[in-house]
Amino acid sequence: MDAQQAALNNMLAGTIEVLERQVDQTLVELEKVSKDEDELAALRRRRIAEMKKTQTEKQEKIERGHGDLKNVNDVKEFFANCKKTDTVVCLLTGQNTESVQLLRLKLTKLAKIYFTTLFVEASSERVPYLFENMQFNRSRLPSIAVIKRNICVGYLYEVAGNELNVLEKRLSENGALDPQDKEQSEQRARPAKPQPTKTIRGRNYDDSDDDY
Template identity: 35%
Template sequence: MESMIQQQLLQAAQVVEEQVDAELNRLENMGEDELEKIRERRVQAMKKAQAQKQEWISKGHGMYSELSSEKEFFDICKESTNVVCHFYKNSSFRCKILDSHLSELAKQHCETKFIKLDVEKAPFLTERLGIRIIPTMALVKDSKTQGYIVGFTDMGNCDDFSTEMLEWRLGCSEMIRYKGDLATPPDNRKTAARSFVEKPKKTIRGRDEEDSDDSDFES
């Protein structure tokens, strides 16, 4: 059995080596016209990525900002594809913990708009979304709620979780472009719930939407 395994590993290594050799050979024999096309495609991709980043920045991405009203929340959700909104209270020390992590993540992930809203200034939204625990983060994609992060349970149920742990959790919900391993939480010493709790979702206009798991953010 051991001999068979070794033979299979050698065969697999040989296949990989042959593939690498073939690719190197292709690159070595590539003409100037082909190389120029590859360079041009890379330049265009870089320009497109830079233009997209500038558009996000023009919409206030790249920073963690506080909203002054519910109307501002609706406007942002219409304008940005990915929105993470922290519903908070000044009296909660855990909200302050979350603020520090979100402030850091906002700088790292321009593709997502990170905002916060005082629940006392948003009675309609907090009622409509059924927010009962502070802090709660609403995860909004394409103007529809995708889920909620309630308290710190999903980050190991502790106050000293790392920014990377929250980043991982947001990556699991596809709210950011996560480059790590979604199957393994960064804080290995803590146990994070992988089956995240979802709350029933309702339309903001005040009626349940039949057979729908989304909430429409429309003013």
């Protein structure tokens, strides 16, 4: 083998070695991309499953009366609601006065914001046994009971004249409201950010057809 042939063989061997390294690197990158795609696909499946679960839970809460001020018509219904929901805000009312009507409107607004909490109203006229069972002083109506995990943890008195923000603060201080509910409500209320316009670089298009 002459020197020229040997040089060609060496060059060819070197070229093949470089190509092999490039192929190996490409395979490594493709494998990484494949793994990334598999991870993204798995993440997407988990996210979809979580969204479906959240939607199912939300629908179940809607069916139980979450998102509105629900009237309780008997004691059995009241305790069933308390067992199914971790946090219940119960408006205790007597006569249907103007102040009670205003209080209903405020609690209805809060119910739409704080979806996790169940807001209900119990009237001493419709469910008198409930007031007797709770040993509640009817002279202090209207009032609000905060119930957590089926246990009454406190009462809010003199609530009829409270402004919405004051009522919200008092309920929050008693652990009746989840701050995450308000954050999510505010996020939904924000207008969507406009998407940036994509510019295709390269050819400039003219509205005129004069060039054709």
